[in-house]
Amino acid sequence: MEKVMGLASEKGVVIFSKSSCCLCYAVKILFREIGVDPLVHEIDQDPEGREMETALARLGCNDAPVPAVFIGGKLMGSTNEVMSLHLSGSLIPMLKPYQN
Template sequence: MDKVKRLVAERSVVIFSKSSCCLSYAVNILFGELGVNPLVYEIDQDPDYREIEKALMRLGCNAPVPAVFIGGKLVGSTNEIMSHHLSGDLTKMLVQSHALNKY
């Protein structure tokens, strides 16, 4: 849990991902197209990835990856990110967290 909290505190946008997960890939591409440079942490590259998965689930993630944090807060996984994107709220969150300079 400490590793997850430390990583989330380091950057405005953190995406916990797995290198083999197509949904993680799609979310990473979306943020790149929006002009955001998130910290993408590939949990399957970490020897403690099972502990990271458990920590993410305890924090409220429905699925361990992708898990997106913006401004230190869990926003959610693919469904939540896409819903926020389609409503325009994702851009607002990114601007508020200083991950994106718009408006």
């Protein structure tokens, strides 16, 4: 849990992902199109990936542990939550401080 929270606050926008996950890919593309270069942690390429996945589930990523999106060190959620924020117009204002 400590490792996940430490990594989640390394940069303004952090995404925990799996390299083979199509939903993770879609979320990463969304952020890049908005003009944000997120810090991406591919947990399937990390020796502690299983522990990180468990920690993400404990933090509230119950449906799917990835993608797990953190903005300003706060867990925003997975694909459904991020897309809901985007469709409601709430995501871009949150990302303003982190846009290129």
